[in-house]
Amino acid sequence: MTTTPPEDPRAIPIHIDWRAIPLLDARYASILTRPPRKMLIIACVLFFLTLCTCLAAGTQFAVAYANNQSASIDEYVRAFKLFYQHPTGLAAGIPFAITLLSILLAHELGHFFACRYHRIRATYPFFIPFPSLIGTFGAFILIRSPIRTARALFDVGASGPFAGFVLAIPTLAYGVLHAKVVPNLADASQTDFVFGVPLLLRLFAALFHPGVSSNALLIHPIGRAAWVGLFATSLNLLPAAQLDGGHILRSISARLHRYSSLVLPFLLIALGLFGSWRTWCVWGVLLFGIRFLRVAPIYDPTPLDPARRWAAFGALLVFLLCFMPAPFYFS
Numbered sequence: 001m002t003t004t005p006p007e008d009p010r011a012i013p014i015h016i017d018w019r020a021i022p023l024l025d026a027r028y029a030s031i032l033t034r035p036p037r038k039m040l041i042i043a044c045v046l047f048f049l050t051l052c053t054c055l056a057a058g059t060q061f062a063v064a065y066a067n068n069q070s071a072s073i074d075e076y077v078r079a080f081k082l083f084y085q086h087p088t089g090l091a092a093g094i095p096f097a098i099t100l101l102s103i104l105l106a107h108e109l110g111h112f113f114a115c116r117y118h119r120i121r122a123t124y125p126f127f128i129p130f131p132s133l134i135g136t137f138g139a140f141i142l143i144r145s146p147i148r149t150a151r152a153l154f155d156v157g158a159s160g161p162f163a164g165f166v167l168a169i170p171t172l173a174y175g176v177l178h179a180k181v182v183p184n185l186a187d188a189s190q191t192d193f194v195f196g197v198p199l200l201l202r203l204f205a206a207l208f209h210p211g212v213s214s215n216a217l218l219i220h221p222i223g224r225a226a227w228v229g230l231f232a233t234s235l236n237l238l239p240a241a242q243l244d245g246g247h248i249l250r251s252i253s254a255r256l257h258r259y260s261s262l263v264l265p266f267l268l269i270a271l272g273l274f275g276s277w278r279t280w281c282v283w284g285v286l287l288f289g290i291r292f293l294r295v296a297p298i299y300d301p302t303p304l305d306p307a308r309r310w311a312a313f314g315a316l317l318v319f320l321l322c323f324m325p326a327p328f329y330f331s
Helices: 037-066 073-085 087-117 150-177 199-208 221-236 244-252 254-274 279-290 306-322
Strands: 126-129 136-142 193-195 328-330
Touching: 037 073, 037 087, 037 126, 037 136, 037 221, 073 087, 087 136, 087 150, 087 221, 136 221, 150 199, 150 221, 150 244, 150 306, 199 221, 199 306, 221 306, 244 254, 244 306, 254 279
Parallel strands: none
Antiparallel strands: 126 136, 193 328
16 A cells, blocks of 8 residues: 655646656656664554554464364464464464565565555555454555656555555465365354455365365465455455555546546445444545545646556456455354
8 A cells, every 4th residue: 555645736847848857767756765773663653553463363263274164253363372472483474474464565675666666655554453353454655756757656655555466366276275174164153243255265165175165165275365466455445545456446547546446335335234344334434535635636647558457357357256245244
């Protein structure tokens, strides 16, 4: 995820033919300074805290996998107590934590290096620790200078989801390949909640476990970390506001981006009201509020080249493979 600050339009020349200037010339400062050391320290602290919460979540998944049971809130609470009761017991959560943090880090570094390539100032990745069943709220970078070309906007928006998705594919395949078949896994009377099944997971389940329902597969913790990565990717690729999907759509058509940023929040609220995951309502309200924030204009709207247009179509496919109308079913 990336966030961009508003820009004072008085600082930008208005009588200039941007199309006549080569892509990387005279757009940004020729020398980029590194982010302040204080930002690096904050990023490292947040990474360590996120590692801790992911270890607790991973331990929960490892215990559930070993006992042929679905993950539970009670098991997560017991795993969190290991920090002061028996810290070495958290070692079982390492595969999940390392896999998930690697996927999220790949996503954010995709944004970071795209910013460096286009001479855009950006911070280091900041992880968001959260003591939840999946261990984190994801990660983000802050963009400190405007993105002035449509092509740069596309590159910054698409690089993160592509990088994270590429890493999530083999880890999800490993998790499904080593999944256990538990017939009553999704029985509401025996579990606190059930994870949704994205399209990519259904495809892998049909490939590695033909004839077995994907809801009956107890995925290896490494695969569950990939599931969280796919979930985060789908949220970031929602085509609205300053999400990655919003950047991609805006680089293609500013008008479509405005319409999507207006309509999508109401669709998400309706999905939350009439679906199985109420949290979509929260996302809808947040996206509706974000659309009122000022966004820096694109001063060089040169259309995307054919390669980037094909990549935009690829981003749509990634979204469809990752999106789940109900990521969680609570009993």
